[in-house]
Amino acid sequence: MDQAQRLRELVKANNSPKISARVITVTSGKGGVGKSSISLNLAIALTHEGNRVVIIDGDFGLANVEVMLGIHPTYNLSDLIYRNKSVTEIITKGPEGIGFISGGSGIQEMNDLTKDQITYMIKKLAQLDELADIILIDTGAGITNSVLEFVAASSEVLLVTTPEPTSITDAYALLKTLNRRSDFNIKDINIRMISNRVSSEEEGIDLYRKLNTVADRFLHLKMDYLGSVIQEANVSRAVMHQKPAIMLYPNMQFSKKIRTFAKVLCENNNLQGEDRGGIAQLFSRLLLSRSKKN
Ligand SMILES: Nc1ncnc2c1ncn2[C@@H]1O[C@H](COP(=O)(O)OP(=O)(O)OP(=O)(O)O)[C@@H](O)[C@H]1O
Numbered sequence: 001m002d003q004a005q006r007l008r009e010l011v012k013a014n015n016s017p018k019i020s021a022r023v024i025t026v027t028s029g030k031g032g033v034g035k036s037s038i039s040l041n042l043a044i045a046l047t048h049e050g051n052r053v054v055i056i057d058g059d060f061g062l063a064n065v066e067v068m069l070g071i072h073p074t075y076n077l078s079d080l081i082y083r084n085k086s087v088t089e090i091i092t093k094g095p096e097g098i099g100f101i102s103g104g105s106g107i108q109e110m111n112d113l114t115k116d117q118i119t120y121m122i123k124k125l126a127q128l129d130e131l132a133d134i135i136l137i138d139t140g141a142g143i144t145n146s147v148l149e150f151v152a153a154s155s156e157v158l159l160v161t162t163p164e165p166t167s168i169t170d171a172y173a174l175l176k177t178l179n180r181r182s183d184f185n186i187k188d189i190n191i192r193m194i195s196n197r198v199s200s201e202e203e204g205i206d207l208y209r210k211l212n213t214v215a216d217r218f219l220h221l222k223m224d225y226l227g228s229v230i231q232e233a234n235v236s237r238a239v240m241h242q243k244p245a246i247m248l249y250p251n252m253q254f255s256k257k258i259r260t261f262a263k264v265l266c267e268n269n270n271l272q273g274e275d276r277g278g279i280a281q282l283f284s285r286l287l288l289s290r291s292k293k294n
């Protein structure tokens with residue numbers, strides 16, 4: 001049995017009938033468009049909807065969720081594999097009971113895992129599927145291979161875009177690059193776009209229409225629209241205070257919008273339930289696509 005076959009077996013073995021966590025990957029093309037701000041505040045709003053939520057930081061960013069919360073996680077994903085830490089040990093507790101897992105260098109290191117280590121890690125991640133209802137993966141800046149492989153392995157994606165021309169072209173470039181990958185299948189993925197830092201609802205919808213039209217025409221890739229978020233000074237102010245904006249300024253437009261997004265996503269909770277493989281399956285897919293390349 002070759003490595004790819006073995007991983008396929010693992011993925012199958014993991015398809016147990018129990019309900020796994022719903023995994024939503026938050027990405028963009030251009031960096032600094034609001035992925036971490038949206039991930040963090042959406043996590044809080046989803047908690048208020050009655051979900052147990054864990055954020056996985058898919059990369060070491062400069063203004064990532066760790067910095068936004070002023071937390072310093074002791075462990076990261078690689079400690080799960082190399083230092084025998086449990087899933088609960090690598091989760092740092094954040095406000096309102098949200099959990100946070102730092103990806104650290106762990107995701108890159110997974111390239112060199114042996115079959116036994118992969119089996120071990122996927123078993124451990126299956127525990128995370130039991131601990132969380134929703135897992136948000138906050139990806140890093142730019143169209144890197146590590147961002148692309150997360151997106152390609154995900155079944156639900158939030159694509160954050162701003163009206164800046166470079167943000168639109170980079171979002172399109174991300175979709176185009178994704179579309180060329182052998183591990184990407186449009187049928188397996190639901191992409192919802194969020195227009196961030198807009199000046200009006202109309203601007204947000206217009207942005208979505210533009211991007212969706214070109215993606216549909218040239219890539220045969222259709223996106224849904226989750227909605228728009230207005231540019232508001234208090235969003236950055238909250239970052240300075242290292243508190244989630246939705247808690248510090250619950251009545252501003254941003255917070256209201258994030259709560260609406262959480263409600264809409266929860267309405268879809270059951271729809272995604274059927275073929276939900278959770279975080280263990282996402283990592284299995286990701287490692288499977290890596291092993292095919294090697
Ligand atoms: N709607 C908004 N109104 C005002 N400021 C915003 C808004 N959304 C995000 N910001 C600000 O933009 C900056 C970048 O946001 P954030 O760190 O969330 O982006 P990111 O996409 O995660 O960045 P990176 O790609 O570096 O990880 C932050 O200072 C944040 O406060």
Ligand SMILES: [Mg+2]
Binds near residue numbers: 036037061063138139
């Ligand atoms: Mg970020």
